[in-house]
Amino acid sequence: MCLLIPTITNMRKSNATRQRHSNPNNLRTLPMSSSTIFSIPIALWNCQSAVNKADFITSISSHLGLSLLALTETWIRPEDTATLAALSTKFTFSHTPRLTGRGGGQLGSFLEELDVLLSSFPEDGTPLIVLGDFNIHLEKPQAADFHTLLASFDLKLVSTTATHKSGNKLDLIYTRYCSTDHSLVTPLHTSDHFLLTLNLNLPQNTTHTPPQVTFRRNLRSLSPYCLSSLVSSTLPPPDQLSALDTNNATDTLFSTLTSCLDNFCPLSTRPARATPSAPxxxxxxxxxxxxxxxxxxxxxxxxxxxxxxxxxxxxxxxxxxxxxxxxxxxxxxxxxxxxxxxxxxxxxxxxxPPPPPPSSTLTADDFATFFINKTTTISGQFTNPQTNTHILAANTQTLPSFSLLSETEVSKLLLSSRPTTCPLDPIPTNLLQAISSSVVPALTHIINASLHTGTFPTAFKQARVTPLLKKPTLNPAHLENYRPVSLLPFVAQTLERVVFNQISSFLTNRSTKTCKSRF
Structure with a gap:
């Protein structure tokens, strides 16, 4: 008797002979979000008087790289401007002192005021963060109305550990339409409350502006002797340099100084600092x-x-x-x-405290257009002067030409000037003075050629214009409240000083002779 027993045969090949191939049909395009997340570090701290802790607050803020620090119980009086100035040295500080009383009030009145405040913010998707030392024990029944109120505005509590040395959570952070991460509670020695730090993640469009960077050179290890030797060997010989006109000689000197400095200290970029380093x-x-x-x-x-x-x-x-x-x-x-x-x-x-920063809506083109129009308006108010043909020619003295300078005079003038540096200078002024022996011959030729031909070099006609508020109390959003300040290259100021000294000496001698002739 034969029985047919069904069997299952394993047809899988061994790993030695089996080959796998990729199937492009299995690839799927991942959906890309229309916005990216912009993260900023923020912190909350009950400092228990900022009057004697201004230096500590600015130090810890810089140390942690905070973009926003919310302080409670600052105890800064309205007449205390020194503390405001100390807190504003490296940051923009905003403070609203309590006009009357001290300490908290009834919970019911606080909830009513908080309800009115939260109702004033539109619920249009704009991120909102509410933070502070609420001094409310969340685990107690009295906090039920507080929970209900914030939940009605879709505000979510950021989870943290205890924020007070007694083990309670008194300093709270609520967010809406944004998220947080990397929250940390740090006990500090200057307050009973702990410092809360976290990253606040905000939605941002993909077309955001790139971060600002600054250009710098590491001049600490630079030897002026080595730079001077390289400049002397790179500049054209005196006979070739003297054959160049004023503009070409100036361009040759500037390009040589820049290229020699690049050999020792090339430009490097780094993120721009919001404020300069403390002196x-x-x-x-x-x-x-x-x-x-x-x-x-x-x-x-x-x-x-x-x-x-x-x-x-x-x-x-x-x-x-x-x-x-x-x-x-x-x-x-x-x-x-x-x-x-x-x-x-x-x-x-x-x-x-320092004046408020200028409005971010004002651009360089706005300032340029405003200053050009203002200059045109002022010049249009003047009429052409009438030519007087009856001017007496008696005792008329003229300055026939400027006197040429020697290398010794140029060197003395260069070293006696205050070393102010402009971004348009090829190298820093103090470095130019340190290598003066190698640049004085070329600089002497440029100055004498300019005095002899009456040509002011084109490179000297450029300026770095910086708009400054006329008064700290003026509105920084209005263009008419600014005045332009021009920064000129150091060598251009040196040439202007030469011309000024000679004209001033001529006018002084002429005035003295005129006065003597009247006696």
Missing amino acids: WLSDVLREHRSKLRGAERKWRKSKDPTDLGLYQSLLSSFSANISNAKTTYYHNKINNSSDSSKLFKTFSSLLN
Whole structure:
């Protein structure tokens, strides 16, 4: 008797002989979002009086690279402008002091005022962040109305650990139409409340402007002797240089200086700083800051209380060193100042906050068009002068020509000038003075050729125009509140100084002779 038993045969080939091929039909295009996420670091801190902690607040803000720091309980009085000025040295500081009273009020009144405030913000998808020291214990029944109110406005609480040394969450952050990540609570030694830091993620269109960058050179390791030797060997010989006209000689000198500097210190780019570096920040403080950042990274990684204590100790000593360095800097600056206007400006910067920054809606083209139209309007108000044919020619003296300068006179003039540097200069002025022996022959030829031919070099006719507010109290959004300030190349100012000295000497001698003839 035979039974037919169904069987299943495995037809899979061995791995040694099986080959796999890609199938392009399985590829799918991933959907691309129409917007990207723009992340900014922000923080919240109940500083418990910012009056004596201004230096610490600015230091910790710069150390963490914060774009926004919200402070509560600053205790800054309306008449206290010095603290506002200290907090505004590197940041834009906005402050609304409480006019009357101190401390919180009834929870019911607060919820009514908060309801009115939140209702004033449109619900059109614009990101909203509400943060502060609410001093409300969220786990208690009394906070139910608070939860209900914020939930009705679609505000979500950012999850954090305890924000007070007693173990309570009193400092709260709520967001709408945006997200957060990398939240961190850091205990600081100067307040019972902890510092809350996080990244705020905001939707941004893909057509955003690229970040601003600055160009810099590392001049610390540059040897003026080596640069001077290279410039001397690169410039044309004196006989060839003297055959060039004023413009060609000027262009040759400028291009040679720039190319020689590029050989030793090429231009490099770095993200633009919102504010310049503090003048009291020395190399010792920079090294201390590097150690502080290392201790912070170690604590963030380990969460060890010992590492936290080391980080807080370094932070406390760094803040004290910053305050001492700042005090010493201004003490020496005030005591060594002999110019009353500069002394008044120093006191004004310490006692009054800086003016608001210019409006971002104003462009360089707006300023150029405004200043050109203003110049045209002013010049159109003048009428052509009438020619007087009855001018007496008695005692008439003229300046037939300018006197040519020697290399010694040009060198003395170059070294005695204040080393102001303009972005249009081929090299920094202090470096130009350091290598003056190699550039004086070429510079002497340019100045004498300009005086002899009456030609002002084309390269000297360019200026860097910077608009400045006429008064700090004026509205920075209005073009008419600005005045143009022109920065000229240093060599151009040197040539102007030569012409000014000779004309001034001629007019002085003429006035003296005229006065003597009248006696």
